[in-house]
Amino acid sequence: MTWLKLSFQNSNSPLMEQLIFFHDHTIFIIIMIMSTITYMMLFIMNNKFINIKISENQMIEFIWTTTPPIILIFIAMPSLHLLYLMDEIKCPILTIKIFGHQWFWSYEYSDFSNIEFESYMMNDLNKENFRLIEVDNKTIIPFKFNIRLLISSDDVIHSWTIPSLAIKIDAIPGRMNQINLFMNRPGMYFGQCSEICGINHSFMPIQIESINLNKFIYWIKNF
Amino acid sequence: MVLEVDGVKLETAPWDPRFPNTNQTKYCYQSFLDYQRCKKIRGEEFDACQYYKRVSKSICPNAWIDKWNTQIEENRFPGNI
Ligand SMILES: [Cu+2]
Numbered sequence: 683m684t685w686l687k688l689s690f691q692n693s694n695s696p697l698m699e700q701l702i703f704f705h706d707h708t709i710f711i712i713i714m715i716m717s718t719i720t721y722m723m724l725f726i727m728n729n730k731f732i733n734i735k736i737s738e739n740q741m742i743e744f745i746w747t748t749t750p751p752i753i754l755i756f757i758a759m760p761s762l763h764l765l766y767l768m769d770e771i772k773c774p775i776l777t778i779k780i781f782g783h784q785w786f787w788s789y790e791y792s793d794f795s796n797i798e799f800e801s802y803m804m805n806d807l808n809k810e811n812f813r814l815i816e817v818d819n820k821t822i823i824p825f826k827f828n829i830r831l832l833i834s835s836d837d838v839i840h841s842w843t844i845p846s847l848a849i850k851i852d853a854i855p856g857r858m859n860q861i862n863l864f865m866n867r868p869g870m871y872f873g874q875c876s877e878i879c880g881i882n883h884s885f886m887p888i889q890i891e892s893i894n895l896n897k898f899i900y901w902i903k904n905f
Numbered sequence: 906m907v908l909e910v911d912g913v914k915l916e917t918a919p920w921d922p923r924f925p926n927t928n929q930t931k932y933c934y935q936s937f938l939d940y941q942r943c944k945k946i947r948g949e950e951f952d953a954c955q956y957y958k959r960v961s962k963s964i965c966p967n968a969w970i971d972k973w974n975t976q977i978e979e980n981r982f983p984g985n986i
Contacts, residue, residue, distance in 0.1 A: 769926075769927060771920050773919075773920065774917055774920075775908050775915045775916075775917060776915060776917055777917040777918060777963045777964065779966055779967075781966065790966065790967055792962050792963060792967065793915070793916065793917045793959075793962075793963050794913055794914065794915070794916075796967070798967065830917065830918075832929060832964065834966060836968075851927075856930070857928060857930050858928070858929040858930045858932075858933055858964065858965075858966070859927050859928065859929070860927055860928075860929045861927070895908075895910055896910065896911070899910045899911050899913050900911075902913060903911070903913065
């Protein structure tokens, strides 16, 4: 085991970078509060002092009611900022439609040609593949471009997730959910269905292959 | 944003201020309906109709378009064309 598994995956999108910063910022505040409170509790428990001015002390009442909301503002402001940034769609060059099924994902690229494929989990055990996370038809997406994803489902609710890109969006039957995707660099990015959808919920992984635009065009032409 | 690489034109449905939310279901249905209405009045070859056709093709699931087309053929499409 490595320490990597206890933390976030490396980010591959500006949004995920910001989310990691936000996480660290919040954890920092939590640790400060926790250590202050622990210190105060231990201090109070380990001495015999009595504070005769504790009741009707307006000043301390004022301080300990106003500081928590101020601390909360420092958490809420960046949180809301990121929340609304995640909803934004930014001049997409491509729309990819993604459908959840029991128990695989299917993809449609219909801006230029009609590309449709299904991606099932690879089930053969060998040393070349990652177990339970690789698929037979990878989703090819160019990096450094804004892409619109439209997620829907054909049966029950699923959830399309790529942790390193800060994307998690429910696939709801009869509804198209939109989210923006932007990748910083090439590589393989993985995710799994994140809404309990039946017996094979754990066996419908998502695999994205991020490649440059020219290679992507080549893939489209030769599909 | 339109990008042309190796003869493939990368162009998709633009952001539509009528549908600013995550839910884009109505964007799909509305552009499909607009295409059918446009086709009825100006004919399929008309330029503006092609725009609606492209948008509905980009946004709507292929299965929905197929379903609606059969409904139109069998004269039981619920929309007002
Ligand atoms: Cu699922």
